[in-house]
Amino acid sequence: MRLRNVPGSRDRIAESEFVVDEPHHEKGNWSRLFGNDHPLRIEIGTGKGQFLYTLAAQNPGINYVGIEKFSSVLLRVIQKMEEAPLPNLKLIRMDAEDLLGVFGKDEVDRIYLNFSDPWPKDRHAKRRLPSGRFLSRYEQFLKKDGLVEFKTDNRELFDFAVEEAGKSGWTILKLTYDLHHDPEMNEGNIMTEYEEKFSALGNPICKYIIVKEQP
DSSP states (O other), rough: OOOGOOOHHHHHHHHHHTSOGGGGGTOOOHHHHHHOOOOOOEEEEEESSHHHHHHHHOOOTTTEEEEEEEEHHHHHHHHHHHHHHHHEEEEEEEGGGGGGGGTTOOOOOEEEEEEEOOOOOOGGGGGGSSHHHHHHHHHTTEEEEEEEEEEEEEEHHHHHHHHHHHHHTTTEEEEOGGGGGGGHHHTTTTOHHHHHHHTTTOOOOOEEEEEOOOO
């Protein structure tokens, strides 16, 4: 059974205290929802949640929001939260197309993109999360020194992302084509479920950290 087809997942999500039902109402007010003014960081495409849950557990002084469009995948994150809740982690079920309606200007200080859908056909390039189209959206709610961190085992997608960053006026602060053999960038690295799978197959993991150039 494919994860996205698990029966009853949408009902479970709607009933969960860990999911923000109407995230558009929180735009510009996420600090109020969390009850503090800690930095806010988001992962777009949370998947089963291993990366973001571990990150939130390790950093209680930072607030995190996980965004996932597939209900049955998000359900796995909810199950983790039910077993051991984290006060600094909230979840949203939505498509990344709706980001601008959910986060306000200068509200987020870091975005994580992990093993995003490569959308391999050229006509779908604008749907890729590290595309120039999405980068222009991120800068509308990222703080001026906010970062985007992107990891993938797909070299073609990574090459595309690097090119798009340059064309869109972003500065690459760090870059590697083999994360797990790069001592500096791999320090403190938290692996996603996909990362564990692809690494076990011998696939090198690419990663960059970028920041928007200031005028």
